[in-house]
Amino acid sequence: MSRLDSFIRRLKAQRACLDLAARLVRGLDGEILELGLGNGRTYDHLRQLFPDRRIYVCERRVAAHPDCIPPAELLLLGDMRDTLQSAHKVLADQVVLAHFDPGTGDFAASRGLAAELAPLIPPLLRPRGILASEAAIAVDELNPIPLPEGVSPGRYHLYRRVTSRPSA
């Protein structure tokens, strides 16, 4: 298996997970949240899956293809460790699908960022909202759900927010 093979496999897993997530949240009202814009490829895919929803995008510095720049009012610019916290004012319990792929290409950095951001994501999700993530995420309130057919465990990840939170 070459790096080209495994890259193709990962992108197909990513697409299959997003497509399945779109079906799973069909009956839920709310917003989409893209955690990391990168070159805008998955953002473009989300736009096609969710033509009628707002797609909020977190990114440190926009460097996407010109066709894939989100509207300014939906762009949460800055370090995600900060922007996800401030997004809470607008998006708490409002997100039906969050997608997290830092896409740094650096496995260790990606896992480290995932661990730091993980607790910030569930408070934004609606009950039964979905997180699709390149990195495994281990937090309360998120249960792993079955992957699409053809996607091996660990290649990509899908979680669903539990329906009720323990009261604070």
Add this chain to the structure above:
Amino acid sequence: MSRLDSFIRRLKAQRACLDLAARLVRGLDGEILELGLGNGRTYDHLRQLFPDRRIYVCERRVAAHPDCIPPAELLLLGDMRDTLQSAHKVLADQVVLAHFDPGTGDFAASRGLAAELAPLIPPLLRPRGILASEAAIAVDELNPIPLPEGVSPGRYHLYRRVTSRPSA
């Protein structure tokens, strides 16, 4: 069709073309030439297809994954417009497969570079040697050959060097 869809389709076309090219040059002695290293994904694929051949790599500045750095003696560092010309001393008529994917992500720049480099490639190929290219290439001495099953015309390109050159 999203940018994610078309990216996956392009990578699969690229892989199918390289795999077919590897079968087509099986009976020819000679070297492999990767025109543009990038992150090293297709270089890694070429290494697996050709474990017993030398793979020369042209790159302006190496920024590949650490596992995908070619040996120094096979690295042709610099602008390809220069290095392909100087490579002629070592590689004239020696290359059985050249792969060209500038991977800039910039369609116009990619086409411009392809047009500039195109005349420099055939002199390096053996008779019946193959060029696999992301960009279409129009030069004498290179004939288009059928693409692998499932790859639509124009998505990727395969050419074979003619067997005899007009004498100078």
